[in-house]
Amino acid sequence: MPEPERAQRQLKAELLLESQKVLGLDALTPGDGDLVFGLDFLVDGAKKYELPYVSANLARPDDTLVFPATRVVEVGSMTLGITGAMGSELGVTGARVLDPIPAVTAAVAELRSKNVDLVIVLSHLGSRSDKDLAKAVPGIDVVFGGHDRKHMESPTVVGQTAIFQAGSRGKYVGQVTFELAEGGSGWSDPEGRAKALRQQSNLKRQIERYTQQLEEAKDDKSRERLTRVLGFAEKRFNEIVIPDEGATKAHKIDATKIPMGKGLADEPVMRKLVDATLDSMGPEITSDPHGDHSTGRNPDRPTKRDWAPWAGAKQCRSCHEAEYDDWKQTPHGGAYAGLVKERRHMDLQCWSCHVTGANQKGGPTGPKDVGPMRNVQCESCHGPGLAHVKEPVKDTIIRSPSEAQCLTCHTEEQTEGQFVLDEYLPRVDHKD
Ligand code: HEC
Ligand code: HEC
């Protein structure tokens, strides 16, 4: 990792550790991301902020466990037994990750011997391995999974185990209520079942529609696009798990996901911590180095940089006023101001998708080198346009951006599968 990025990430890691203390967590488990600065950084942070880490399989080179394997916590009238595990394929420096199946089996046995009401596994194994774990290790009631950034509202029930996925970047908080039936076993999840069935029939309709469109497609380009979206839809269809109807004496589970969206006010204590971290990133991150971003003037930039082969939206405007006005009112037209408002435009993990031509030939090379390329401009979709400005004919510019072009920024990780070309394209093609 290059030094400036390392320094920024380390400040953020420190913020995460401290904020976990503020959250007052009862238990948490480390994953590979917690170990990028090495084992000592995590162990020191856990000690400094008194974080209740559990892990059945994170070990030192001599195989002794780094954190306790289990934890027993009283919540309301229930006694919860908690363990955690991460994937053994994950490379972590200064530590060893033991095979999760025997490690979790031992931890579950230990918790069962303490007569807990529920055995919970916090998992950094990934959603597929979570299912394997539930099949291989009897006695797990609930798995709360992270790692592969999927999120889901209702659990997947595998045997007697309910599996949740938390999603990524704190976009949601999940709230789960357990209602245990006297002498019952397994989970009944009628809502999850209804939802999965609904999802299944929606996808089936979508697949039929795409298949028909594919048969009627006239050119290679749309055939190629439809084959791809059809592939995505089929993959999602095959991944749906329909929960069993449930035994009559099953326990009940009720889950809701609460979006941590703009509508929610910031928690003052957290806001303070975040602001302090942004401040500590230095003046570059707290003030806009490009000067007044509304006019594009930058008093601090002495030499004029050559942006060829990029022209910039202002030049396009002189001939395509209607498209410019349309673009300006789409989210792309204000994509940089949005980052500035969040004070994240100097953040090395953020800037590149909110500007034009980042890290491409002639384009911005870093957050301090953005200049007139702020926002997701015309050329993010139509390609570098200087040649077209000089010779304004059809041959010198791309008319229809490919889906691949959108996906450079609308990545799976960023959008959690929300990006659907058929829905997104009409909002940016200047047609209404
Ligand atoms: C000097 C005027 C001028 C400027 C500046 C200009 N264009 Fe054009 N553009 C044209 C003309 C004229 C056409 C139509 C050419 C034709 O129909 O033969 C065109 C066509 C296009 C097309 C459609 C191409 C097609 O195949 O139908 C796109 C897309 C486009 N311009 C984008 C841009 C972008 C992006 C910029 C800024 C980088 C830009 N233009 C700057 C004059 C201009
Ligand atoms: C891989 C490209 C990419 C990166 C990196 C990226 N963004 Fe975005 N961002 C997007 C896209 C695409 C959207 C459009 C909305 C969506 O699909 O989530 C978006 C939307 C947004 C929005 C407006 C919508 C909202 O959720 O409020 C903000 C603010 C934002 N990003 C901030 C950030 C911050 C802060 C970072 C760094 C932590 C970041 N972005 C990193 C691509 C990116």
Ligand code: HEC
């Ligand atoms: C998010 C992607 C995106 C951005 C950004 C974008 N366009 Fe387009 N543009 C499209 C799409 C999609 C079409 C429709 C292509 C087609 O008809 O196949 C289009 C069509 C055009 C055309 C062809 C004539 C028309 O209106 O249909 C012109 C000219 C054009 N864009 C200019 C611009 C200019 C100038 C900007 C910046 C001010 C811009 N575009 C920004 C996606 C974009």
Ligand code: HEC
């Ligand atoms: C250079 C990166 C980039 C490219 C390329 C790009 N986008 Fe975006 N897009 C963004 C960002 C960033 C946002 C969020 C802007 C904001 O809200 O601040 C966004 C937002 C959007 C939105 C609004 C989403 C919402 O939830 O309101 C639509 C629709 C969209 N993009 C469609 C497209 C399409 C279609 C393409 C390809 C033709 C495309 N984009 C190409 C970066 C990009």
